Amino acid sequence: AQSVTQPDIHITVSEGASLELRCNYSYGATPYLFWYVQSPGQGLQLLLKYFSGDTLVQGIKGFEAEFKRSQSSFNLRKPSVHWSDAAEYFCAVGLTGGGNKLTFGTGTQLKVEL
């Protein structure tokens, strides 16, 4: 069965610093990978997704992620973090075929220090 691991439960960065959130997956076929963000009291919003082509994908709010098949990773990055980026971030993998079901990681809580 597929699984997603986000090894960092909490991360604190200073505003203006760079950010990298880690995501590793286990899946037998070519994965469909997503990053979602959840602001406090809100639903999840899609940041970006990868399903084929260029392994570096750009998303909203200045985020990007790189798919590395050899490392089974899909890490999320941002060059300069803003205080409004404080939120919880979820990596997810989608199954090929069968209803677009997603398997989520446990999330990384990002705190931004001013």
Place this chain on the structure above:
Amino acid sequence: NAGVTQTPKFRILKIGQSMTLQCTQDMNHNYMYWYRQDPGMGLKLIYYSVGAGITDKGEVPNGYNVSRSTTEDFPLRLELAAPSQTSVYFCASSGSSGSEETQYFGPGTRLLVL
């Protein structure tokens, strides 16, 4: 478009009570999903639907029931509430079964069972 809406936002139930969590989407999406989110955990799929009249179990369906009589609505029913069902419930929808398809989430319903 309102997107995906959920009601209520918050509810307290006593053990053994029943309730229905409402979910409506106005994007004419065929696919709809119910997830639960527990502290420190990723989202777990409860049930999903591929169209009106068609539903299927997800990863954690026990204690829940769903129906899908229209494209727009996908209510989740708890028949005999238990403390283990204390959680935040998210409804989502997507336009197709494609694994690259984005899921759009509602703002969630916070449920406390005492």
